[in-house]
Amino acid sequence: xxxxxSPNGDRVLINASPxxxxxxxxxxxxxxxxxxxxxxxxxxxxxxxRIRPDGDYDRLWVRMEMDAKHFRIADNCGGIxxxxxxxxxxxxxxxxEAEGTPGSMGQFGVGMKRTFFRLGRHFVVxxxxxxxxxxxxxxxxxxxxxxxSPEKWHFKFSEIETGLHIKEKDTGTVIEVDRLLPNVxxxxxxxxxxxxxxEEMSHAHALTLDRExxxxxxxxxxxxxxxxLFSSQLLKPGFIVKSYSSKTLTGKSGxxxxxxxxxxxSERSLHEGGWYLFCNGRQILRADKTATTVWGDRHQMRVxxxxxxxxxxxxxxxxxxxxxxxxxxxxxxxxxxSPIYKAVRQEMIEMTRPVLTFLTNLEKExxxxxxxxPLEHAITTARAVQVQTITQPHAFxxxxxxxxxxxxxxxxxxxxxxxxxxxxxxxxxxxRSFTAVGEKMFEYFMRYETGEKE
Amino acid sequence: xxxxxxxxxxxxxxxxxxxxxxxxxxxxxxxxFQRIQKYRYVGFxxxxxSDFQLLHRELGITDMLSIEKDVSAKACFRFxxxxxxxxxxxxxxxxxxxxxxxxxxxxxWLDYDDRLNVNILGDIATVCLRATSGSIVVISVNAQPxxxxxxxxxxxxxxxxxxxxxLGDYRLHIAKELxxxxxxxGTSGADLRGQDLAKVFRKIIxxxxxEQLSIxxxxxxxxxxxxxxxxxxxxxxxxxxxxxxxxxxxxxxxEKTVMxxxxxxxxxxxxxxxxxxIKAPCLTAKEIRHLNSQLPTRPSxxxxxxxxxxxxxxxxAEVYRFFPTFSEILFA
Numbered sequence: 001x002x003x004x005x006s007p008n009g010d011r012v013l014i015n016a017s018p019x020x021x022x023x024x025x026x027x028x029x030x031x032x033x034x035x036x037x038x039x040x041x042x043x044x045x046x047x048x049x050r051i052r053p054d055g056d057y058d059r060l061w062v063r064m065e066m067d068a069k070h071f072r073i074a075d076n077c078g079g080i081x082x083x084x085x086x087x088x089x090x091x092x093x094x095x096x097e098a099e100g101t102p103g104s105m106g107q108f109g110v111g112m113k114r115t116f117f118r119l120g121r122h123f124v125v126x127x128x129x130x131x132x133x134x135x136x137x138x139x140x141x142x143x144x145x146x147x148x149s150p151e152k153w154h155f156k157f158s159e160i161e162t163g164l165h166i167k168e169k170d171t172g173t174v175i176e177v178d179r180l181l182p183n184v185x186x187x188x189x190x191x192x193x194x195x196x197x198x199e200e201m202s203h204a205h206a207l208t209l210d211r212e213x214x215x216x217x218x219x220x221x222x223x224x225x226x227x228x229l230f231s232s233q234l235l236k237p238g239f240i241v242k243s244y245s246s247k248t249l250t251g252k253s254g255x256x257x258x259x260x261x262x263x264x265x266s267e268r269s270l271h272e273g274g275w276y277l278f279c280n281g282r283q284i285l286r287a288d289k290t291a292t293t294v295w296g297d298r299h300q301m302r303v304x305x306x307x308x309x310x311x312x313x314x315x316x317x318x319x320x321x322x323x324x325x326x327x328x329x330x331x332x333x334x335x336x337x338s339p340i341y342k343a344v345r346q347e348m349i350e351m352t353r354p355v356l357t358f359l360t361n362l363e364k365e366x367x368x369x370x371x372x373x374p375l376e377h378a379i380t381t382a383r384a385v386q387v388q389t390i391t392q393p394h395a396f397x398x399x400x401x402x403x404x405x406x407x408x409x410x411x412x413x414x415x416x417x418x419x420x421x422x423x424x425x426x427x428x429x430x431x432r433s434f435t436a437v438g439e440k441m442f443e444y445f446m447r448y449e450t451g452e453k454e
Numbered sequence: 455x456x457x458x459x460x461x462x463x464x465x466x467x468x469x470x471x472x473x474x475x476x477x478x479x480x481x482x483x484x485x486x487f488q489r490i491q492k493y494r495y496v497g498f499x500x501x502x503x504s505d506f507q508l509l510h511r512e513l514g515i516t517d518m519l520s521i522e523k524d525v526s527a528k529a530c531f532r533f534x535x536x537x538x539x540x541x542x543x544x545x546x547x548x549x550x551x552x553x554x555x556x557x558x559x560x561x562x563w564l565d566y567d568d569r570l571n572v573n574i575l576g577d578i579a580t581v582c583l584r585a586t587s588g589s590i591v592v593i594s595v596n597a598q599p600x601x602x603x604x605x606x607x608x609x610x611x612x613x614x615x616x617x618x619x620x621l622g623d624y625r626l627h628i629a630k631e632l633x634x635x636x637x638x639x640g641t642s643g644a645d646l647r648g649q650d651l652a653k654v655f656r657k658i659i660x661x662x663x664x665e666q667l668s669i670x671x672x673x674x675x676x677x678x679x680x681x682x683x684x685x686x687x688x689x690x691x692x693x694x695x696x697x698x699x700x701x702x703x704x705x706x707x708x709e710k711t712v713m714x715x716x717x718x719x720x721x722x723x724x725x726x727x728x729x730x731x732i733k734a735p736c737l738t739a740k741e742i743r744h745l746n747s748q749l750p751t752r753p754s755x756x757x758x759x760x761x762x763x764x765x766x767x768x769x770x771a772e773v774y775r776f777f778p779t780f781s782e783i784l785f786a
Binding site: 183186187189190191192193194195196197198199217220221222223228230266267268379380382383384432 | 606613614615616617635636637638639640657660661662664665668671672
């Protein structure tokens with residue numbers, strides 16, 4: 001017969017503290033390589049923000065270099081203060097009392113370490129601020145082998161100086177990682193990987209690049225396409241500004257969240273159409289066409305459709321307290337359950353509706369034979385403008401569609417013929433579209449066979 | 455639209471003919487992998503089957519497959535098939551390639567008329583993921599930059615983008631449509647003009663091969679990894695600017711076998727960004743015979759033919775072994 005007894009002493013304790021190996025595995029398993037590198041750029045951008053709160057990053061730079069053996073990122077963006085490094089930057093998880101950079105991107109206190117572990121097994125961080133300088137040099141294999149007791153989880157400064165007076169232009173941070181992991185080496189050897197990284201970087205930091213921060217990858221400047229909407233007297237993008245106080249969001253006082261929303265039309269592109277969402281300047285969603293933003297039955301909206309390939313919506317969330325923003329730790333997605341996002345999404349939906357109505361009417365107009373085409377006219381005569389230049393809030397403006405012409409009831413005809421013959425007819429008729437081929441042929445037939453001019 | 459085979463007689467494109475013979479001379483050297491007769495050849499034979507004729511006659515290859523995307527004129531293609539051993543598959547290459555047995559050593563020549571695009575990169579990916587060691591892949595694409603479009607098209611561009619027309623932007627726009635995210639970072643409109651377009655296309659093809667092999671190799675031990683060595687990098691112009699790149703796929707453990715093929719002893723082999731330009735000077739049959747009688751010779755020896763520019767003679771001397779002779783024949 002089995003005997004039971006009340007456990008006592010150490011026997012009641014189950015050791016649930018993670019091992020370093022398990023910790024590194026869990027920390028790095030979910031983050032794609034490109035995103036891990038973007039996290040380091042985020043830190044540099046936060047540095048730029050710290051020393052240039054006005055947002056003019058002229059003459060600041062972030063330079064990345066990589067090859068099969070090394071990764072290096074250097075910036076002149078103010079450096080990491082020693083106390084920040086000691087208490088937060090190299091600590092696991094970010095204590096709530098951490099004094100962050102107002103409006104910062106690095107919100108979760110995992111970015112740097114996660115990236116180091118994701119890349120390689122040896123890293124060196126050197127940073128110089130106006131008052132201090134330090135070096136942290138970590139051999140990850142040794143650190144893992146060094147034991148699991150709490151004090152063995154610390155990283156140590158290998159050099160540290162404080163109370164210095166250094167000119168701001170000489171400040172900055174250099175991070176080097178080597179003994180790269182095999183899958184990192186493989187990726188760094190591929191030019192297609194670099195292109196993808198450059199592309200993601202140009203999207204993620206579109207706003208920061210606008211403010212003249214010079215980001216380069218192996219000497220190549222990262223460029224980006226500005227966020228643009230078509231604008232003219234006839235066609236104006238919708239634009240609203242909202243502010244949500246910290247009190248309503250968290251019940252505590254603190255910095256508010258400011259939201260700017262733009263919706264309108266831009267260059268027709270099935271791929272690029274949709275909503276774009278930024279948190280503190282960092283792109284979180286790109287050309288979203290799903291229910292995460294406004295599309296589909298869940299929101300009593302139509303699903304994204306080729307007719308809407310002209311649609312663009314831009315949502316900018318900004319706050320000095322990044323924790324209030326609806327982003328996930330990998331910055332690849334929006335926290336769709338957060339109350340602020342739910343509230344803002346409703347605004348986004350309301351702003352999307354009139355644009356979709358316009359685009360639906362545009363397609364209807366194109367399907368008719370009307371000579372006067374106000375919607376088509378509005379879209380072809382408008383010019384692309386950067387959304388940042390739009391400052392006056394107002395609703396989406398577009399021309400009204402012409403009511404169904406008061407003439408006879410119209411009927412559409414469709415038929416299929418060998419392409420070579422249709423091409424020949426198109427040339428003989430001197431027209432550009434297949435629609436025109438059909439119309440001309442019909443007119444030709446009516447003129448000669450019925451004696452009536454159609 | 456009729457296929458380009460009705461607009462251009464493929465058999466009469468001299469630079470192409472030279473390229474074909476050069477490729478054939480390189481394929482011949484694959485013997486260290488296996489007897490060349492045992493290779494499979496896969497290509498786009500069109501109705502002329504020029505490559506198939508050459509490889510069957512010169513190398514004795516009998517396992518031959520021609521992929522034909524024009525499904526509307528099957529009888530025409532079947533009728534023009536020069537040898538019984540050539541099988542035909544009527545479907546786009548993107549559909550056919552994944553269905554082939556890639557365990558066979560293959561010489562594959564993807565000889566497109568089109569400009570490089572996502573579908574072509576997809577075909578390259580298919581081959582790189584599957585082809586067995588000792589296989590050859592060759593890709594030809596049109597690399598003619600876009601000319602300044604007509605006023606109508608410029609206006610259309612302006613309407614669509616809401617921006618003033620710029621030729622560089624326009625070319626970049628088209629390149630992005632064709633190639634998408636595989637366009638190398640930092641490519642500008644200025645990189646897509648003149649000969650530079652061919653340079654960019656070669657790079658994209660090369661990057662595509664690298665990427666696919668990296669995916670394939672990720673799960674393989676070092677000696678089983680598949681490597682790519684570029685052998686061919688031709689540019690020629692019978693009309694539009696064309697680019698051909700290609701090379702051999704082989705297991706890392708078979709490096710020595712590749713060495714034994716000794717491709718480098720052929721003068722047109724190019725393993726990097728340097729290309730081999732094929733130019734076919736216009737010469738009469740009599741001039742050709744006269745030059746042949748003085749060849750081969752050391753580069754320092756000056757060749758003579760009355761009235762033919764030195765540059766043409768020079769070009770001829772570089773390709774004479776591969777030079778096609780066209781003549782009019784009356785079949786009775």
